[in-house]
Amino acid sequence: MTFITQSFRCLAGKVSRFLPHLPFRENSSARRLNGVCLLMVGAALLALFGADIEIYAVDPWQELGKIGWGLLLPGWSDLPALLQALGYTVAFALLAVAVAAPLGLLLAMVFHWRPIRLLCAALRSVHELFWGLIFMQIFGLSATTGLLAILVPFTGVFGKVFAEIFEQQATQPAQTLPPAATGLKRTAYTLLPQSWSALLSYTRYRFECALRSSAILGFIGLPTLGFHLETAFKQGQYSEAGALLWAFLLLIASLRWWLRARLIPLYLIAAVWLLPETIGFSGGGSLWQFVSVDIWPSALRAGDGSGLLDWLTMMFSEQVWPGLVQTLLLTQIAVVLTGVLVLLTYPLASRALVGPVMRWPGRLLLLVLRSTPEMVLVYVLLLLLGPSGLPVVLALALHNGGLIAFLVANASDAEHKSRITRADDPQGLKRYAYVETPRRFPAMLAFLFYRWEVILRESAIMGILGIATLGFYIDSAFEEIRYDRAFLLIVVTALLNIVVDSVSRRLRRQALPDTAQ
Amino acid sequence: MSIVRCVLVKALLLPLLIILPVLAQAETFVFTAIPDEDESRLQQRFGKVADYLSDQLGVEVRYIPVKSYAAAITAFRNDQVQLAWFGGLSGVQARRLVPGAEALAQGFEDQFFKTYFIAHKSAGIEPGAELAEAVKGKTFTFGSKGSTSGRLMPEYYLRQAFSAAPADIFSRVGFSGDHSRTIAQVQSGAYQLGAVNYAVWENMLKQGDINEDKVQVIWTTPTYPDYQWSIRGDVDQRFGQGFKEKVRTVLLEMTDPELLASFPRKSFVPANNSDYAPIEATAKAIGLIDQ
Numbered sequence: 001m002t003f004i005t006q007s008f009r010c011l012a013g014k015v016s017r018f019l020p021h022l023p024f025r026e027n028s029s030a031r032r033l034n035g036v037c038l039l040m041v042g043a044a045l046l047a048l049f050g051a052d053i054e055i056y057a058v059d060p061w062q063e064l065g066k067i068g069w070g071l072l073l074p075g076w077s078d079l080p081a082l083l084q085a086l087g088y089t090v091a092f093a094l095l096a097v098a099v100a101a102p103l104g105l106l107l108a109m110v111f112h113w114r115p116i117r118l119l120c121a122a123l124r125s126v127h128e129l130f131w132g133l134i135f136m137q138i139f140g141l142s143a144t145t146g147l148l149a150i151l152v153p154f155t156g157v158f159g160k161v162f163a164e165i166f167e168q169q170a171t172q173p174a175q176t177l178p179p180a181a182t183g184l185k186r187t188a189y190t191l192l193p194q195s196w197s198a199l200l201s202y203t204r205y206r207f208e209c210a211l212r213s214s215a216i217l218g219f220i221g222l223p224t225l226g227f228h229l230e231t232a233f234k235q236g237q238y239s240e241a242g243a244l245l246w247a248f249l250l251l252i253a254s255l256r257w258w259l260r261a262r263l264i265p266l267y268l269i270a271a272v273w274l275l276p277e278t279i280g281f282s283g284g285g286s287l288w289q290f291v292s293v294d295i296w297p298s299a300l301r302a303g304d305g306s307g308l309l310d311w312l313t314m315m316f317s318e319q320v321w322p323g324l325v326q327t328l329l330l331t332q333i334a335v336v337l338t339g340v341l342v343l344l345t346y347p348l349a350s351r352a353l354v355g356p357v358m359r360w361p362g363r364l365l366l367l368v369l370r371s372t373p374e375m376v377l378v379y380v381l382l383l384l385l386g387p388s389g390l391p392v393v394l395a396l397a398l399h400n401g402g403l404i405a406f407l408v409a410n411a412s413d414a415e416h417k418s419r420i421t422r423a424d425d426p427q428g429l430k431r432y433a434y435v436e437t438p439r440r441f442p443a444m445l446a447f448l449f450y451r452w453e454v455i456l457r458e459s460a461i462m463g464i465l466g467i468a469t470l471g472f473y474i475d476s477a478f479e480e481i482r483y484d485r486a487f488l489l490i491v492v493t494a495l496l497n498i499v500v501d502s503v504s505r506r507l508r509r510q511a512l513p514d515t516a517q
Numbered sequence: 518m519s520i521v522r523c524v525l526v527k528a529l530l531l532p533l534l535i536i537l538p539v540l541a542q543a544e545t546f547v548f549t550a551i552p553d554e555d556e557s558r559l560q561q562r563f564g565k566v567a568d569y570l571s572d573q574l575g576v577e578v579r580y581i582p583v584k585s586y587a588a589a590i591t592a593f594r595n596d597q598v599q600l601a602w603f604g605g606l607s608g609v610q611a612r613r614l615v616p617g618a619e620a621l622a623q624g625f626e627d628q629f630f631k632t633y634f635i636a637h638k639s640a641g642i643e644p645g646a647e648l649a650e651a652v653k654g655k656t657f658t659f660g661s662k663g664s665t666s667g668r669l670m671p672e673y674y675l676r677q678a679f680s681a682a683p684a685d686i687f688s689r690v691g692f693s694g695d696h697s698r699t700i701a702q703v704q705s706g707a708y709q710l711g712a713v714n715y716a717v718w719e720n721m722l723k724q725g726d727i728n729e730d731k732v733q734v735i736w737t738t739p740t741y742p743d744y745q746w747s748i749r750g751d752v753d754q755r756f757g758q759g760f761k762e763k764v765r766t767v768l769l770e771m772t773d774p775e776l777l778a779s780f781p782r783k784s785f786v787p788a789n790n791s792d793y794a795p796i797e798a799t800a801k802a803i804g805l806i807d808q
Contacts (some may be wrong), residue, residue: 014695056656059639062728078558140597141581221584230584231556234695236726240557278581280547280597298807383705387656387691394702466658466691479587479662480805481610 007448019082029513033442036511040240051329052468053393056386063383070238074246081228086247089224091212091271092143092217096150098268098336101203104158105152109187111163123156125497127457128213129464130471132220134480137294138287142278146222148215154206162203169194202257208252215248216373219464221275226373233379252371278434295487295507315485320492323463323470327496330389330469331456334396338455339448341401342408345369346440347432349409352416359409364410369402374458378465392462392469404447408440442512449508453501460493470496545577546570546756547730550602552780553666553744554697569776573767577757584595586663590614594629599752600764602780605630605665605796610806615706617750620790621765623742624782630743631715632666632674634736635700640709644735648678651734657683657725658691658708660699665743668672673799674738689788697721704732720781742796744780745788758799 016431050298076082110116120258126134132149139145166187173190181189192199218226299307347353348362374395381391426435470493477486548570550563555791559582570576581598583589586607592598594614603611605627634652636642642651661669675683683690693699696717703711704727718734721727746768750801752760768785771777777784800806 054706057639059637059731060705060707062731063701063705078561081558081560137591137595140581140595141588219584221582221588223582227582227584231559235555235557235697236701237557279581280545280592280599304530383702383707386707387658387689387702466693476662479585481587481590481614 003471032513033445033511036507037445039507040332040339041336045334046402047329047332050325051393052326052388053330053331053333053390054386054388055390058384058386060383064380066236067238067241067380067383068407070115070240070242071245071379072242074242075239076243079356080514082243082247085218085223085225085228085244086220086251089214090223090251090267090278091148091220091247092146092214092222093207093276094267094271094274096147096154096214097148097203097207097210098264101158101206102273102438103155104162107155107159108162108166109183111159111166116159120156120159121408121498121501122161122220122494124153124459125156125453125457125494125501126153127461128153128217130221130474130493132217132222134473134487134490136220137290137483140278140280141221143275144278146214146217146224146276146400149217149222150210154213157206158203162199165195165202166191166196168198180435200261206254206257208255211248211252212371212373218317219375229373229376233302233376241376245376249367249371253367275494290483294483297484297488301326311413314490319473319489321487322468324492324496326389326467327456327460327463327469327471327493328500330393330396330459330462330467331452331500332350334393334455334459335448335452337393337397338400338451339444341397342405342444342448343437346405346412346444349406350412350416350436352412352436353428355430355486359413363406363409366402366406369398370406372399374399374462378462382465387466389467389469392465392467393457395462396458399458400451402457404451406443408444408448411443412436412440422481446508446512449504449511452504455502456497457493544755545579545597546574546600546752547579547581548600548602549581549583549592549598550796551583551586551589551604553604554604554720554781566771566776566779568760569771569773570764570767573761573770574756574760574763579782586610586661591748593618593747596749596751597661599749599755601747603745604663605741605745605793606669606800606805607665608745608747609664609793609797609800610663612747613806614644615749618747619750619761620788620793621746621748621761622766622785623745623766623788623792624780625784625786626716626782627743627745627788628786629740630666632671632738633712633713633715633718633734634787635703635718635737636710636733636735637703637706637708637732638730639706642710642735644733646736648674648736652710653679653686654688655686656689656691657710658693658699658702658713659683659712660692660696660714661694662692664696664714665741666714667699668692669796669800669803669805670741671737676803681723699731700727703727706731710735716781728802741799742792743784745793746785 062499095264107116107120111120128149131152135145135148139148143404169191173194174186177186214223215229218224218228219230221227225244229241229244232244245472293301297308297311299311315418318395345362345366349359350362354362377395378391383395385391385394412476425431460469460471460474463473464475466472469487474486474489474493477483477489548567549564550566552559560580563580563582567578567580581592583592585798586604589598589601590607590611593611601608601611608620612620634648636652636655640651640655642655659671662668672683672714675686679686687710689708691702693702693708693711696714698709699713700718700721702708715737718727722729748764752764765787765803769787771785797806801808
């Protein structure tokens, strides 16, 4: 857990530094904060009108009962297969992070170049599953596909976050270097040593994210946990699904015991050895075919201008626009709901609010929320609420709320440990309302803004389950072997993501000037 | 020190990862199959099919599991697999992408496959010889987007009955992704109606997974050809003259009930590309395949 605490500190470094002074700040900062919150909530309320969030009268109890029993009485007959899937899940995540983190570090050093910033934004704007679908066309079902699907977007994320960590470092040490020293030397002698612990703890945090991504890649056919999980849910074998979910929870919960710096080289060698063998793929593939033919509409290849226009008009009016609108609306509602959920759940896991013992059930709840793949949550909610965007919104809010609440609770605990308590400290609800929440709020908001683009990517992805976000049309295009459509839609999704990312950065700067660069 | 070592290991790994796929053996005969139900323990079950094929054909045969028809088509097109057990529609799509590819054999049941339209009792739709007008305005789910029995044929018959696209007939159209899930979602009332592969319905009924007080069949489509084995056109060059015919014979002679149960089919019977012309025409008619 400590590494997440540390990563929290590094991400919200400036936030936590200014937190104790919050009550003494001038009024305008609080007003700005309120303004941005109001704007977000208002937008979400407006989105409620346009979003597809109907509730259907359903009769889910037979199915939900089966799911409940499966979770309570997990069973798995084939232990070697389970261990193998766990092994693959860890191997993909570990190797991908081991390659992506150094690459991200290199990119972070030249992050001031606009093309590099754009490159990073582009890499991370496409979800791992979509990268996976793309690489599968080129590298088949292979270890390469799995590794690239994680490491490509992660490189973009590492580049951005490492650059932000660098920017938070004091500049005095760099000023002691001779003026002629090159950028590389500056990085090596000042920035790296200064930010080393922050870089490491963030990398460890991303490893947990990589485990989730790796598991989820199983949904498109890689042999990780998600492969069996998808099958089990599809076939209604809920005790097997339960076993897989519990195994994954244990994997995440036990990270702090097995993820040791000294053991990592050993793990890396083991991971290479463990990687699934690629069967039947001779390496040629159809890279060139894919890049030069498949992804371009046939009208464009034929030089048929009016045909291309027809195609674009059809795509825009039937898929791009409706998908884009639904994705944005659902995302907006999910972001605000995530915030509400954080406010409701973080106290359950905080030492200062519920005490050192009672926080453990809360922590378990948050662990379950953040580790259960959203796809699984959506599936269960779909049975409960019927088919609409509502299950997607709720699942995203539960998952991301669990994640942020966990970070917020950790920050609260970290501060609690270091502070001297007073006899007249308020307790209970008063403490929640007047002490903890105001102190945690700016950092929570900062996280929410960070997660905004993630929630957007994920609500696009949820389309795979049949809710008409952009992912629905992308998935359909892949299913219909229409890569030209898939390519256009992925580019649109990526652009949307980049726009939302920059809006969220601007809002963050508005609301929390102290966290912005 | 450990950092240096760590970095070194990483540096050594990178090229290794990129060349991994190239190291795979080329002259293994690889196939894939997605059964229309029970996708658990695929490797174990189809591993036995691979052993059978290997014994009979005298070459190394491997099986790779895939998650979707699209993934099977991609693997077939990329020559990662040379033989595949496709649905009717995915077979047509795959053979269009691989010149010379041929349908070899179909399941006995696939000569006259059909789709059941099912409804939750609360929808109040009575079974009949025609698709009832009352289905209009209800919620409806297909199976997977690329499925013949869960998508292509039901959509075709819906369009024929109502001269409208499914989205205009129903208040909501979903894709459950799988036949078992279609049944589960209609049974739970998440959708009022669904279209499902008849064989999956019959089997789940037999196993007691269906509560007929909640969900029932309201209409059955006319029959159409479905699942088939398709093989790439270049296998004779790679595995020797007459290899394609040998594969066909070996498939038709597969009689071990344990092997057949994996698909699950009674037996395999000969098939050829022209058997699937109706499927291709239907797919073109509803715009799933470009003209």
